[in-house]
Structure formats: C-alpha cells, structure tokens
Amino acid sequence: MSDAASKPNPVKHEPTPTAPMRKRSEQTGPDLKTLTRAWLESHRASLLDSLRRLAKQPIGSFFTCLVMAVALSLPMGLSLLLDNLERLGGSWQRAAQISLFLDLQAGEADSQQLRDEIAAMPDVAEVELISREQALDEFQQQSGLGDALRELPDNPLPAVILVTPKEVDKAALESLRLRLDELNAVELAQLDLVWVERLTAILKLGDHFVFGLSLLLVMALLLVIGNTIRLAIENRRTEIEVIKLVGGTDGYVRRPFLYMGAMYGLGAGLMAWGILAFGLDWLNSAVVRLAGLYGSDFALLGVPGADAASLVLAAVLLGYVGAWLAVARHLSELAPR
Amino acid sequence: MIRFEQVAKRYPNGHVGLHELTFRVRRGEFLFITGHSGAGKSTLLRLLLAMERPTGGKLLLAGQDLARISNAQIPFLRRQIGVVFQNHQLLFDRSVFDNVALPLQILGLSKPEIDKRVRTALERVSLLDKVDAYPADISTGQQQRVGIARAVVHQPALLLADEPTGNLDPRLAAEIMGVFEDINRLGTTVLIASHDLALIARMRHRMLTLQRGRLIGDGEAA
Numbered sequence: 053m054s055d056a057a058s059k060p061n062p063v064k065h066e067p068t069p070t071a072p073m074r075k076r077s078e079q080t081g082p083d084l085k086t087l088t089r090a091w092l093e094s095h096r097a098s099l100l101d102s103l104r105r106l107a108k109q110p111i112g113s114f115f116t117c118l119v120m121a122v123a124l125s126l127p128m129g130l131s132l133l134l135d136n137l138e139r140l141g142g143s144w145q146r147a148a149q150i151s152l153f154l155d156l157q158a159g160e161a162d163s164q165q166l167r168d169e170i171a172a173m174p175d176v177a178e179v180e181l182i183s184r185e186q187a188l189d190e191f192q193q194q195s196g197l198g199d200a201l202r203e204l205p206d207n208p209l210p211a212v213i214l215v216t217p218k219e220v221d222k223a224a225l226e227s228l229r230l231r232l233d234e235l236n237a238v239e240l241a242q243l244d245l246v247w248v249e250r251l252t253a254i255l256k257l258g259d260h261f262v263f264g265l266s267l268l269l270v271m272a273l274l275l276v277i278g279n280t281i282r283l284a285i286e287n288r289r290t291e292i293e294v295i296k297l298v299g300g301t302d303g304y305v306r307r308p309f310l311y312m313g314a315m316y317g318l319g320a321g322l323m324a325w326g327i328l329a330f331g332l333d334w335l336n337s338a339v340v341r342l343a344g345l346y347g348s349d350f351a352l353l354g355v356p357g358a359d360a361a362s363l364v365l366a367a368v369l370l371g372y373v374g375a376w377l378a379v380a381r382h383l384s385e386l387a388p389r
Numbered sequence: 390m391i392r393f394e395q396v397a398k399r400y401p402n403g404h405v406g407l408h409e410l411t412f413r414v415r416r417g418e419f420l421f422i423t424g425h426s427g428a429g430k431s432t433l434l435r436l437l438l439a440m441e442r443p444t445g446g447k448l449l450l451a452g453q454d455l456a457r458i459s460n461a462q463i464p465f466l467r468r469q470i471g472v473v474f475q476n477h478q479l480l481f482d483r484s485v486f487d488n489v490a491l492p493l494q495i496l497g498l499s500k501p502e503i504d505k506r507v508r509t510a511l512e513r514v515s516l517l518d519k520v521d522a523y524p525a526d527i528s529t530g531q532q533q534r535v536g537i538a539r540a541v542v543h544q545p546a547l548l549l550a551d552e553p554t555g556n557l558d559p560r561l562a563a564e565i566m567g568v569f570e571d572i573n574r575l576g577t578t579v580l581i582a583s584h585d586l587a588l589i590a591r592m593r594h595r596m597l598t599l600q601r602g603r604l605i606g607d608g609e610a611a
Binding site (some may be wrong): 065089094291293296299304 | 438466537
C-alpha cells in the first residue's frame with residue numbers, strides 16, 4: 053500500500069459485487085460460431101460502409117477511379133497494340149521464307165518428292181515448288197532478257213522450293229534452314245533474317261517499354277490509392293480513435309479501408325476495360341481502312357476476355373495493396389489520445 | 390479487480406506522471422479519483438485503458454499485468470472496460486443508436502441482439518426516445534448520457550469516466566452521477582476522475598486524492 057494508505061480516514065465502505073461481472077461464456081471467451089459470425093458480420097458491415105462512403109462522394113470517387121483507369125489502360129493498351137503488331141508480323145511470315153535451290157540434276161519427280169517430304173515437317177507451314185521451267189519463265193518476264201536467255205543451250209536456273217516456316221523466331225528459322233540444307237538434292241538453303249531480326253527486336257523493345265511503363269504506373273497507382281486512403285483515414289480520425297478505445301482491433305479498423313481500396317480498384321479496372329474496348333474499336337476503323345489500301349484484311353483485335361478479367365483483377369489487387377500500405381503506415385499514428 | 394503496486398509513470402522528457410502509486414480497487418466498488426489539474430488523474434485512467442504503459446511497478450487489472458500486455462491483447466482488454474469522456478467523443482455522422490451500438494458491432498453481435506441491448510442501455514439513461522436522433526440534435530447533457538450508454542452497452546466489468554460532468558451544470562451533473570450509481574448497483578466497478586469536490590462529497594463514495602502524481606488520500610469523501 054502507499055504512504056497515503058496508512059493515513060487516517062481509511063476506506064469505510066467497500067461494496068462487494070451483487071452479481072458476477074461476466075457470464076460464464078464471456079469469461080471463457082466466445083465460441084467458434086460466435087467468432088465466425090462476428091467476422092462475417094464485420095466484413096459485411098465494412099463492405100457496406102465502404103460502398104456508402106464512396107456513394108456519398110460520387111464525383112470524387114469517379115475521378116479517383118478515372119485517374120487509376122487511365123494509368124491502367126496505358127500499359128495494357130500498348131501491350132494489346134504490340135500483340136496486334138505481332139499478329140501483323142505473323143501475317144508477314146510469308147516473307148520469312150527459306151529458299152531451297154535444288155541440284156540441277158534433280159528431276160521433276162525428285163523435286164516433287166522433296167516438296168512433299170518438307171511439307172510433312174511439323175515446323176513448316178507451307179511449301180511451294182517452282183520448277184526450272186517456271187523459274188526461267190519468271191526470270192525472262194522480269195529481267196527483260198527473254199531473247200538472250202532463249203539463245204542458251206540449257207536452262208541455267210535450278211528448281212526452287214519456297215518453305216514458309218510456322219515460327220518467325222530467329223533460332224527456330226536457323227535450325228530449320230540447317231536441317232533443310234542437309235537434305236539430298238538441296239544445293240543451297242538461303243534465309244534472309246534481317247527483317248525478322250528487326251521485327252523481333254522492335255517487339256522486344258516494345259515489351260521492355262511496356263514492362264517499364266507498367267512498373268512506373270503501378271507505383272503511381274499505389275501512390276494515388278495511398279493518398280486517397282490517407283485522406284479517408286484523416287477524415288475518420290476521431291472515429292478510429294473511438295473504435296480503438298472501445299476495443300476495435302487493428303484488423304477491424306483496417307477492414308473498411310481495404311474494401312474501399314478494392315472498390316476503387318474494381319471501378320478503375322472496369323473503366324480501364326471500357327476505355328480500351330472503346331479506344332481499340334475507334335482505332336480499328338482507321339487500321340482496317342489503311343490495311344485495305346495494301347490489300348490486307350488485317351483488323352485490330354479487341355480486349356480478349358481473359359485479359360479483361362486479368363486487368364480488373366489486377367486493379368482490385370492494386371487497390372487493396374495500396375490501401376493496405378496506406379493504412380499500415382498511418383494506423384500506428386492513430387493511437388487514441 | 391485493480392491492483393496498483395508501486396506503479397510509476399515517467400515520460401521520456403523526464404516529467405513524472407505518477408510516483409509509485411499503491412492501492413486496490415475491489416469488484417463492484419464506486420471510486421472517485423480527484424486532484425488538481427496535472428495531479429495524474431488522466432494518466433491513471435490512461436494506464437488502465439492501456440493507452441500508456443507504466444514505467445515501474447505492477448499494474449494488474451482482473452489479473453492481467455498491464456505493463457506486460459501485448460499490443461494484440463489491448464483491444465480485448467478494452468472490451469471489458471467502458472469509458473466515458475468529458476467531451477463525449479460521439480460520432481456526429483452516426484445516429485444515437487449507431488453510436489451506442491458501436492462496441493456491440495465490434496463484438497460482432499447479431500442485429501437483434503444489438504437492437505435489444507442498445508435499447509436497454511438507452512432506456513437506462515432515459516434516452517430511448519432519442520434513438521434515431523443525431524448527436525448534434527440533442528443537448529450536451531443528453532450527449533453525455535449517450536456516451537454513458539455506449540460505455541455500458543457491452544456490460545463491461547469496469548467503467549472509467551474522465552471528468553464526465555466537467556461541461557455540465559450542477560443539476561445535470563448530479564443526474565449523470567445518479568446514472569453512474571445505477572450502473573454500479575448492477576455490479577459494474579465505476580472509477581471516476583473528477584475535480585468537482587462538492588459533487589464528490591455529496592455522493593459519499595471512496596475517494597483517492599492525487600497531488601503531483603502522488604497518492605495523498607484514500608478514504609470516503611467527507
């Protein structure tokens with residue numbers, strides 16, 4: 053006891069409790085069913101509370117989602133354009149042909165047998181045989197040396213097999229060229245890889261650019277959502293302090309903000325999807341017109357369903373993570389005063 | 390219920406909030422803590438709420454050592470305590486019902502159970518007719534009674550009040566004290582920090598007197 057306790061004027065009346073402070077169940081702690089119900093109820097309440105607060109400020113919420121949506125749609129849009137470019141590159145595969153110049157001694161039947169053998173290869177998309185006679189005709193027409201060529205005792209041109217591979221990858225093309233070069237009756241297998249290399253390099257550069265841009269924009273998104281949640285926390289400082297004083301756990305305090313972050317993410321993801329779908333559709337009409345001038349039926353693909361779902365999911369996750377980081381940073385500052 | 394054994398609180402800046410305080414509070418007691426501003430009343434309540442930790446001695450609340458309690462355990466400790474503030478600390482964007490329901494929502498009780506308990510608590514402080522009102526629409530005395538209803542709605546073992554009548558006129562202050570006595574009669578330990586000696590004297594309960602962080606008196610208010 054303290055020094056004061058030994059002083060006069062002692063405690064005269066110390067009442068004894070008239071009833072137990074707690075029921076037995078409350079003394080031993082809640083059961084699993086109660087805890088589960090409490091947990092579910094808390095999630096339901098947090099979700100509804102977040103929705104209510106977002107709906108209370110429709111314009112602010114809309115613009116936050118819009119900023120996030122623009123940031124999301126930039127890398128996603130570029131990625132989709134690159135996919136389309138790759139597809140366009142694929143349609144130019146014809147230019148990535150391997151030309152097989154056959155032995156002059158190879159007869160018509162040998163050439164056709166070789167063509168069939170190559171066509172059966174799994175990594176070959178298409179095979180075209182140009183016989184020695186066809187080659188000479190073409191050369192005569194294109195070179196303007198028709199009369200001079202007719203003076204030659206023999207046709208100097210070999211038969212040619214044009215092989216269109218399935219893959220435009222440099223390594224795959226080179227591997228196929230080497231295999232074709234070793235075939236009987238093949239004098240020379242020639243492949244012009246320069247443009248393929250250039251296209252591949254451009255696409256890789258594009259991929260790197262999109263990756264870098266995505267990283268930057270993910271950080272920007274986390275900042276946007278973090279700042280929004282920080283403001284929401286500031287606006288609810290008193291409420292948070294009271295909640296903590298009456299026994300709210302950090303999880304209880306955090307929950308509505310996490311839902312809010314996820315909601316912003318969901319809104320942003322759906323908006324980004326809309327922006328991309330509309331943007332690609334709008335761009336597609338011009339692309340179709342341009343492709344038509346080159347005799348192509350190329351058209352941009354829209355946003356594939358799986359990509360759209362990934363976009364929305366990633367946006368929700370980003371919103372959730374951004375909110376979690378913001379709350380984790382500010383929660384310790386919100387100890388009751 | 391509460392045991393202070395040589396409890397001290399020293400702040401990093403060197404200021405001493407409490408000097409080796411020793412006393413006990415039994416279950417069901419009604420206790421005043423009095424003293425001038427800076428005497429240590431609020432520090433004592435903050436220690437009991439685990440808003441601060443003692444820097445010396447042993448502080449036991451229902452057998453739990455508050456010097457050693459983990460941060461994760463603090464919310465569960467506070468669920469056994471009701472707290473009433475001088476400035477009410479009500480949430481003005483929530484109705485009276487929602488303010489009082491807050492501790493029960495945190496406990497995760499079912500809606501019918503919350504409804505029943507909130508109405509009982511509001512009836513106890515004679516505010517059942519204000520269940521749908523907002524704090525801004527009711528008087529200061531009524532706001533304080535809402536604060537009390539929120540503090541007792543989850544049937545805490547201990548009720549702490551920090552200057553609960555500080556902003557009220559004498560008639561309202563006496564009325565609020567009557568509410569605290571009613572709650573105490575139901576078995577809740579009540580601990581009130583107040584410097585209103587006239588009011589305390591009228592109530593004839595045990596009184597701890599603090600002066601500059603030291604306990605200088607422990608006995609029934611005269």
